[in-house]
Amino acid sequence: MSEPLVTFRNVEKRFDDFVAVRDMSLDIHEGEFLAIMGSSGCGKTTTLRMLAGLEAPTSGEIRIGGRLMNDVKPHERDTPLVWQSLALFPFLTARENVEFGLKMRGMAAAERKRRALDWLERMQIEAFAERNVATLSGGQKQRVALARSLVMEPRMLLLDEPLSALDANLVIRMQGVLTRLQRELGITFVYVTHSQSEAFAMADRVVIMSQGDIAQIGSPKDIYRAPANRFVAEFVGRNNILSGTVGETGGNGLHIDTPQGRFVAHMPETVPAQGAEVSFTVSADLVTLSLTEPEAVNKVQATLISEEFIGSVVTLFFEGADRLEFKVQMQERALLELDLEPGSAVWLSWEAENANILEDN
Amino acid sequence: MNIVNRRLDLYALTWRLPIILWQLVFFVGPVVFMVAMSFFVVRNYRMMEAFEFANWERMLTRGFFWDSYWYTLFVASLSATIAMCVAFPAAWALAFRASESVRRWAIFLLVIPFFTSYLVRTFSWYVILAESGVLNAMLGYIGLGPFRMLNTHFGTIVGYLTLTLPLVVILQTVSMANIDKTLVEAARNLGCKPLATIWRVVLPLSKTGFIVAALFCFILAFGDFVAPFYLGGSQEPTLPILILDTTKSGQQWPRAAVVAIMMMLTLFTIAFTAIALAYRKPKGARA
Amino acid sequence: MMGRGLNIFLGLYVGLIFAFVFAPILFSLVFSLNSQRFPTIPLGEFTLEWYVQIWNDEDVWQAVRNSVIVSSSTAVLATFLGFCTAYSDFRYNFRFKGPYLALILLPPTIPLIIMALAMLAWLSRIGLSGQLWSIILAHSVLTAPFAMALIRLRLHQMDPDLEAAAWNLGGSEWQAMRHVIVPFCAPAIVSALCLTAAISFDEFAVSWFVSGLNKTVPIVILEIVQGNIDPTVNAIGTFVFLTSMTLVILAQVIFIGRQIKSHS
Numbered sequence: 001m002s003e004p005l006v007t008f009r010n011v012e013k014r015f016d017d018f019v020a021v022r023d024m025s026l027d028i029h030e031g032e033f034l035a036i037m038g039s040s041g042c043g044k045t046t047t048l049r050m051l052a053g054l055e056a057p058t059s060g061e062i063r064i065g066g067r068l069m070n071d072v073k074p075h076e077r078d079t080p081l082v083w084q085s086l087a088l089f090p091f092l093t094a095r096e097n098v099e100f101g102l103k104m105r106g107m108a109a110a111e112r113k114r115r116a117l118d119w120l121e122r123m124q125i126e127a128f129a130e131r132n133v134a135t136l137s138g139g140q141k142q143r144v145a146l147a148r149s150l151v152m153e154p155r156m157l158l159l160d161e162p163l164s165a166l167d168a169n170l171v172i173r174m175q176g177v178l179t180r181l182q183r184e185l186g187i188t189f190v191y192v193t194h195s196q197s198e199a200f201a202m203a204d205r206v207v208i209m210s211q212g213d214i215a216q217i218g219s220p221k222d223i224y225r226a227p228a229n230r231f232v233a234e235f236v237g238r239n240n241i242l243s244g245t246v247g248e249t250g251g252n253g254l255h256i257d258t259p260q261g262r263f264v265a266h267m268p269e270t271v272p273a274q275g276a277e278v279s280f281t282v283s284a285d286l287v288t289l290s291l292t293e294p295e296a297v298n299k300v301q302a303t304l305i306s307e308e309f310i311g312s313v314v315t316l317f318f319e320g321a322d323r324l325e326f327k328v329q330m331q332e333r334a335l336l337e338l339d340l341e342p343g344s345a346v347w348l349s350w351e352a353e354n355a356n357i358l359e360d361n
Numbered sequence: 362m363n364i365v366n367r368r369l370d371l372y373a374l375t376w377r378l379p380i381i382l383w384q385l386v387f388f389v390g391p392v393v394f395m396v397a398m399s400f401f402v403v404r405n406y407r408m409m410e411a412f413e414f415a416n417w418e419r420m421l422t423r424g425f426f427w428d429s430y431w432y433t434l435f436v437a438s439l440s441a442t443i444a445m446c447v448a449f450p451a452a453w454a455l456a457f458r459a460s461e462s463v464r465r466w467a468i469f470l471l472v473i474p475f476f477t478s479y480l481v482r483t484f485s486w487y488v489i490l491a492e493s494g495v496l497n498a499m500l501g502y503i504g505l506g507p508f509r510m511l512n513t514h515f516g517t518i519v520g521y522l523t524l525t526l527p528l529v530v531i532l533q534t535v536s537m538a539n540i541d542k543t544l545v546e547a548a549r550n551l552g553c554k555p556l557a558t559i560w561r562v563v564l565p566l567s568k569t570g571f572i573v574a575a576l577f578c579f580i581l582a583f584g585d586f587v588a589p590f591y592l593g594g595s596q597e598p599t600l601p602i603l604i605l606d607t608t609k610s611g612q613q614w615p616r617a618a619v620v621a622i623m624m625m626l627t628l629f630t631i632a633f634t635a636i637a638l639a640y641r642k643p644k645g646a647r648a
Numbered sequence: 649m650m651g652r653g654l655n656i657f658l659g660l661y662v663g664l665i666f667a668f669v670f671a672p673i674l675f676s677l678v679f680s681l682n683s684q685r686f687p688t689i690p691l692g693e694f695t696l697e698w699y700v701q702i703w704n705d706e707d708v709w710q711a712v713r714n715s716v717i718v719s720s721s722t723a724v725l726a727t728f729l730g731f732c733t734a735y736s737d738f739r740y741n742f743r744f745k746g747p748y749l750a751l752i753l754l755p756p757t758i759p760l761i762i763m764a765l766a767m768l769a770w771l772s773r774i775g776l777s778g779q780l781w782s783i784i785l786a787h788s789v790l791t792a793p794f795a796m797a798l799i800r801l802r803l804h805q806m807d808p809d810l811e812a813a814a815w816n817l818g819g820s821e822w823q824a825m826r827h828v829i830v831p832f833c834a835p836a837i838v839s840a841l842c843l844t845a846a847i848s849f850d851e852f853a854v855s856w857f858v859s860g861l862n863k864t865v866p867i868v869i870l871e872i873v874q875g876n877i878d879p880t881v882n883a884i885g886t887f888v889f890l891t892s893m894t895l896v897i898l899a900q901v902i903f904i905g906r907q908i909k910s911h912s
Contacts, residue, residue, distance in 0.1 A: 054812055074815035087813035091831050101817030152817065372821045373740060376732045383729060384751045388789045391766035398769050451665040454658035470666065476846050476892035477673050480869045481885030485672035488679060488687055488877070495675065498689040527669050584759020591873065601761040614769055621762040632757070
């Protein structure tokens with residue numbers, strides 16, 4: 001693999017006593033769509049701001065294209081940022097906003113006007129070029145902000161929760177615009193968000209952060225199917241988490257004794273010692289539901305507590321032995337056939353290969 | 362924090378330094394020099410740099426200084442009290458009875474006087490309040506007067522109110538208009554009588570604004586020489602008149618400096634007390 | 649109902665307060681057009697005599713010229729100082745920021761008569777008193793806080809990302825200042841210019857002390873008032889009033905007008 005575009009090496013950022021980012025090492029590759037996700041205060045925005053030079057790391061190294069960036073001022077970088085607040089200049093028109101960066105570079109008026117109008121056209125808002133940005137709608141402002149950054153023809157675009165102010169269906173539209181742009185331009189997008197759906201819908205790789213640490217890096221599918229630790233498993237949601245101790249290791253996988261019974265999980269790369277405490281997850285959509293006892297390695301009996309509908313997918317909440325909560329996700333049509341109601345007792349089962357051992361407890 | 366913290370550089374210094382230098386030379390300089398000057402001596406109408414307590418001794422041991430001191434304190438407090446009381450019903454009406462737009466217009470109108478010459482307004486009062494002036498002529502039609510209004514405490518207070526009343530009405534109105542109206546209504550609903558509502562709900566909630574208003578009023582009256590001079594007749598000179606007289610006629614700048622320093626000390630003491638009161642948490646409240 | 653009676657009483661009361669506040673201003677205007685040397689009721693005849701007198705008075709003209717120079721220079725100086733402080737306060741956190749801000753905000757809390765004495769003594773000592781620009785120096789200190797307050801208020805309305813966005817798009821700090829901060833603050837800067845000019849145009853105590861033989865308009869008024877009853881004061885006063893009000897209304901219109909434009 002070629003040299004990464006961006007490398008973080010043991011980067012730490014402190015604000016007085018508060019550690020915003022702790023010992024972070026991360027590579028960002030040319031042309032990838034990377035999402036950094038986490039709840040507020042996890043350090044994702046600080047990471048982005050360090051890339052833009054708006055914060056300097058307390059220790060460690062940040063390199064872009066091999067060049068050490070720690071002390072490079074913001075305006076000497078080529079890292080345009082799409083701000084959460086958009087930060088459009090309210091006293092300028094849409095076109096003047098897009099021209100701003102080119103003007104700072106000293107480009108001649110005619111040329112920068114041509115490029116600005118090109119980009120406004122590409123974003124399909126050329127009709128509003130001479131309007132004051134304050135008079136534009138949320139979606140139009142969004143496009144101006146994107147055009148203002150992309151007209152700089154950067155190798156990498158930084159985006160700080162750019163869709164958080166838009167309403168739901170506009171978010172979906174803009175996601176489409178962003179992924180198409182990223183593919184057409186072939187440049188690197190670093191996208192910070194607290195929204196799992198945005199990150200998973202658009203990113204090639206997702207970095208999940210928690211309290212200044214990277215909790216997991218991987219493709220959306222990896223993170224969804226194989227959360228590395230309890231934090232990610234809970235953050236991503238819709239995971240059933242079971243804990244127990246390692247029993248004898250049979251040929252068919254790792255045996256784990258839990259208060260709900262003995263389960264078999266597929267063998268992880270590093271095999272835990274017998275008697276060690278481990279936790280594993282089973283995705284809610286990989287749990288099979290049946291009214292009679294199934295022929296399966298892993299199965300529990302549980303009682304239906306409640307249902308939650310999101311579109312055509314329904315999440316069922318069950319209570320098993322020892323008051324453990326189970327979540328099962330299925331199509332609404334499949335549920336209708338089962339004819340369940342709260343209090344119904346059912347069997348839940350899953351394949352050993354779908355049980356994912358966590359690195360921590 | 363949204364802003365990059367960088368070392369102090371040329372850019373930062375450009376915005377920070379000019380004002381520091383300017384204020385050091387033209388604000389701190391004068392004030393410090395005035396303090397130093399209070400220890401200088403004047404011989405043969407010439408001021409000489411020295412360090413003697415003669416001026417302090419001369420001023421602080423004389424009855425006329427203390428008479429003037431207490432008198433100034435008295436009239437300034439009196440005018441602050443009167444201004445606060447006179448302004449209150451009007452401010453209350455503007456805050457609670459007037460619509461938003463009426464209130465905004467009223468405040469706009471009350472700002473206008475700040476941009477008219479205070480001297481001209483005082484002169485106008487001089488003509489209005491004179492023995493044969495406008496007010497006495499009007500009172501004459503209904504068989505009253507003539508009253509002597511110039512060169513009295515009344516004249517002084519009218520002058521002070523000219524200076525302070527608009528500001529006091531504005532500050533009182535704004536601080537009461539910012540009270541959450543539902544609290545007042547809740548008090549009324551719970552059976553609180555109107556006057557009790559004012560005393561127990563409105564005043565405590567607008568305390569800070571009221572104290573600031575009274576303080577401003579006091580400071581303005583305390584430092585004004587125009588009203589007591591032209592309308593009060595200056596038979597009992599206030600401290601500002603004392604400064605004026607000692608500076609302008611006698612060249613006794615060091616003695617004037619003593620008076621000025623005493624005024625400043627008094628003002629600071631009162632201002633700090635007032636501000637401490639204004640921002641004190643109510644009893645039992647935790648930060 | 650009692651509420652109705654109370655409302656009428658309060659209405660009258662507010663009217664009375666406004667009458668008190670505006671009586672001297674209105675009477676001054678009326679007196680300036682009234683033929684009596686010592687005006688009373690009934691009024692004398694309508695006359696422009698007092699205006700003609702000041703129009704023909706070279707001293708008054710000189711004072712007006714001086715006042716224009718003083719107030720416009722003060723406005724520029726005070727607005728610059730106010731802008732620097734407002735921006736430093738907006739942008740930076742630093743040690744001794746409290747004393748730094750106090751340094752600029754304190755002067756208006758000190759009675760003018762004291763500032764007048766202190767300025768006179770100090771400017772004489774360093775050889776800067778008795779000149780027209782002595783007044784300008786003193787007034788810049790007295791009026792800068794007002795400029796600072798207006799501009800700080802405007803900066804408070806600014807999205808703090810705006811300046812960083814300019815850097816992010818390749819603008820140096822100086823470029824961001826020129827292309828973002830100053831344009832954003834423009835309405836407040838113009839307002840501050842008008843406001844500080846208006847305050848300076850009216851100030852008499854400090855001017856009187858430090859100006860030496862150079863008279864500004866308020867000093868002329870002060871001297872006339874000290875002498876005898878002279879209705880030309882009313883004519884000058886009306887002129888000063890109109891000048892100040894023009895400046896203030898201009899400041900308002902520009903500040904508020906811009907506000908509305910950026911919110912529409």
